[in-house]
Amino acid sequence: DTVLTQSPALAVSPGERVTISCRASESVSTLMHWYQQKPGQQPTLLIYLASNLESGVPARFSGSGSGTDFTLTIDPVEADDTATYYCQQSWNDPPTFGSGTKLEIK
Amino acid sequence: QVQLKETGPDLVQLTQTLSITCTVSGFSLTTYNVHWVRQPPGKGLEWMGAMWNGGGTDYNSAFKSRLSISRDTSKSQVFLKMNSLQTDDTAKYFCAFPGPYFDYWGQGVMVTVSS
Numbered sequence: 253d254t255v256l257t258q259s260p261a262l263a264v265s266p267g268e269r270v271t272i273s274c275r276a277s278e279s280v281s282t283l284m285h286w287y288q289q290k291p292g293q294q295p296t297l298l299i300y301l302a303s304n305l306e307s308g309v310p311a312r313f314s315g316s317g318s319g320t321d322f323t324l325t326i327d328p329v330e331a332d333d334t335a336t337y338y339c340q341q342s343w344n345d346p347p348t349f350g351s352g353t354k355l356e357i358k
Numbered sequence: 359q360v361q362l363k364e365t366g367p368d369l370v371q372l373t374q375t376l377s378i379t380c381t382v383s384g385f386s387l388t389t390y391n392v393h394w395v396r397q398p399p400g401k402g403l404e405w406m407g408a409m410w411n412g413g414g415t416d417y418n419s420a421f422k423s424r425l426s427i428s429r430d431t432s433k434s435q436v437f438l439k440m441n442s443l444q445t446d447d448t449a450k451y452f453c454a455f456p457g458p459y460f461d462y463w464g465q466g467v468m469v470t471v472s473s
Contacts, residue, residue: 342458
């Protein structure tokens with residue numbers, strides 16, 4: 253299975269720019285997607301196909317990358333962005349998720 | 359309006375079978391695929407399998423032959439059944455659609471496997 257590696261946690265101050273990385277164990281082309289999950293809730297889609305912003309998601313969120321290295325950027329960060337962020341690939345079977353990056357807003 | 363809602367037991371005994379229903383509205387099961395994803399407490403997300411709009415299924419090999427997904431299109435329901443439950447099957451189980459990325463998720467059902 254394709255392993256997606258994410259850094260476990262980040263802490264930033266409101267107004268700053270944060271980048272969350274996701275590295276795949278093999279190429280996933282641009283079939284990488286990003287989700288936000290707040291405690292006790294279901295995940296919500298932020299970015300699909302590496303760089304496409306899901307409808308209704310603030311333009312503060314953006315995604316980039318291809319192959320094995322991907323980035324989710326939030327700029328500027330707001331207090332409400334406190335959550336865990338997951339990447340997910342759909343190029344290889346089975347679809348897999350990263351272990352998540354917990355974002356803390358100081 | 360698209361909605362997905364999982365219903366199932368809170369507690370299942372060790373080695374028994376788990377049955378969860380995902381009831382959908384706002385779209386047709388014959389047009390879109392529905393997937394199952396689970397999340398153990400404090401851990402990440404794991405794709406379990408899918409019911410394709412044409413009626414076929416796909417499973418994560420991690421679940422080997424324990425998992426079965428089926429549907430009743432007349433009731434807009436997709437079913438997950440998993441047998442031989444172990445304590446590490448304790449998780450919140452979500453249905454989501456349409457894939458390959460998931461725009462919509464149910465709120466999930468938390469299932470505890472008890473010995």
